Amino acid sequence: MLCFSQRQSSMMAPLAFPFLLLLLSFSASSSEAGSIGINYGRVANDLPTPSKVVELLKTQGLNRVKLYDTDATVLSAFANSGIKVVVAMPNELLSKAASDESFTDAWVQANISKYYPATQIEGIAVGNEVFVDPNNTTKFLVPAMKNVHASLSKQNLDAAIKVSSPLALSALQSSFPASSGSFKSELVEPVIKPMLEFLRQTDSHLMLNAYPFFAYAANADKISLDYALFRDNPGVVDSGNGLKYSNLFDAQIDAVFAAMSALQYGDVPVTVSETGWPSAGDSNEVGAKPENAASYNGNLVKRVLSGSGTPLKPNASLDVFLFALFNENLKTGPTSERNYGLFYPSEKKVYDIPLTAEQVNGVQKSQVPPSGRVSTTSNRGQTWCVANGGYSPEKLKDALDYACGEGGADCTPIQPGATCYNPNTLEAHASYAFNSYYQKKARAAGTCDFAGAAYVVTQPPKYGNCEFPTGY
Structure with a gap:
């Protein structure tokens, strides 16, 4: 199902500020406010049917969803729902996708064209955290992205459906302070620059998964919980550029912006494909509580819908996909892995937060x-x-x-x-x-x-x- 567990890779990240994944906002950025979507993972055996999930999303006012595959039943359920969908090509297909455009032609036909436009597919995530994939698929990434885009072009879908790939923060050589953000030198020429150039040429966005929870849990003695949860705090001044940060989320994103700008690709937009906070965890997972999850996600939604940018890019609103829709009982790893959901499988809320501008107001x-x-x-x-x-x-x-x-x-x-x-x-x-x-x-x-x-x-x-x- 998932080609590589989203948070498993984050736990592997060696940096003090754990990994971020980068997702694209496949629609045009709003000049007034960002948008809120949600990740619909299915690593569980007790979830409601896809058709019920569609109705649940509608009742919550959510009109953007990100999937981790191209499951036929799920894509069919979203047909004529008015909900925009991001799908994924798993890492194990990257080698074939990179070497043979006829393979991507067939894949696009079977997994995209078959459902579009009834199902409003707006983007394809090619691979997932490829740079930390133990199967070493990095060299296939950009060629695969280009072939998928070429296959979309043959069917005149390239303008409507954008292509990108989630990037882990472990691709950064430096992430703190944010102004020092830079990519690992061994990745820059072979893959980072070609990927950013592709995103620029195709008018796509970089995909980012940002998890302040991991940074806080690993450094609770140094990072204020209020700073991690968007609550009132004295803030942190970046020693490199003098900008003041009021929350860790902004600092993580600006580290990526700084790394991109250093390569002259600061004009490529970023959308946060995953971010969240677990409502439960093991004894060593500091801060994994429902009240903290409610504070983080609730305050994040308010911040995104306000249209405010980051200190480095104050006029650039963000589109964000929360992780995740449900608690997923078959996920491996620490307890937190199974407790990121906003909803229980019964469709009852784990905690209540605003999800739309109407609710925020x-x-x-x-x-x-x-x-x-x-x-x-x-x-x-x-x-x-x-x-x-x-x-x-x-x-x-x-x-x-x-x-x-x-x-x-x-x-x-x-x-x-x-x-x-x-x-x-x-x-x-x-x-x-x-x-x-x-x-x-x-x-x-x-x-x-x-x-x-x-x-x-x-x-x-x-x-x-x-x-x-x-x-x-």
Whole structure:
């Protein structure tokens, strides 16, 4: 399925700032704001069907998705969905793709033309982290990219479907400070320059996977968690160019921008093909918690949709694909590998974050309620706040205590013998308390979060005969 595990390779990166992969934004960059897409991995045996996944993406307002193959069932499910799709050619095919254009002709016909335009394929990732592939496929990369592009051209698809390849940060000789970013000398002439020249000529983007989590986990004694999670912090001044960085994500991306500029390819755009934060991890995986994952991804979405660039390129908005849609139970490696999903396989949210500009601005669309069923009516614009039943009981209890205590929620109805005491479950009581807090705060954006323990729904919650208030 995956030609090379995305995070497995990042764990192998020898740098203090772990690898980044680079993906292309296959559509034109917005001058006002970036876009948010999501990676749909399938290394699991308990995921919903592709057709259900399409509906889930629609309910969340997501219209861009990145795949790791060209599975026929998946591509067919996305037909006529309005969702743009990035597909992948696995590393094991690079040798054939590089040596024989007739091979790429057949591959494009079977995996692209067959589905396009009903399925809105917008890009092809040729290979994945090729420079760290133990099978040593580096020399095949650029010839393979050129042949895939030539095959697309024969069918007049080259303007609509762009070609690139995810690049690992281990290709950098230096990544800190960001201004010192440079590619490894042994890669520059054989592959980096030819690849960047190809991307420039074909009007494509460099693909980047950025994982501040790995840098933080490996250097938690040196890197502030607030700096890694886009939270308020003093910032870090780059000793090379004097620019001030308020978050690690920007610093990682600017290291790549600096490396490209050093080779005179600073005009090639970058799209972040993967970035995320795990909601669970092993004891040595510092910071792998649901509240941190919610903070990182939620703050990242707000930052991307604001249209702001990086300190080095403040006017260049970014398109970002979050990793990942689901927790994937068959992935190998540390516990974090199986816990990057925004959703459980049941389609229930692991934590709640805004995914669209409307949600960021406090206008909530229909979301997945506790039952797992999608709300289809709006109740005249009313919204409620409910507990995330998939959250750890300990964290949910802490959030409940805060809501009823310092938060000032009216928790009298969930006391023993009161009207909403039954059902006597943590999820039901937490939902009542969270909603009380949310309504008291006039349903302001961000008041139904509780570090990922709650989310907004557009149907009135039903726990026994208890009625949830809609305002104070």
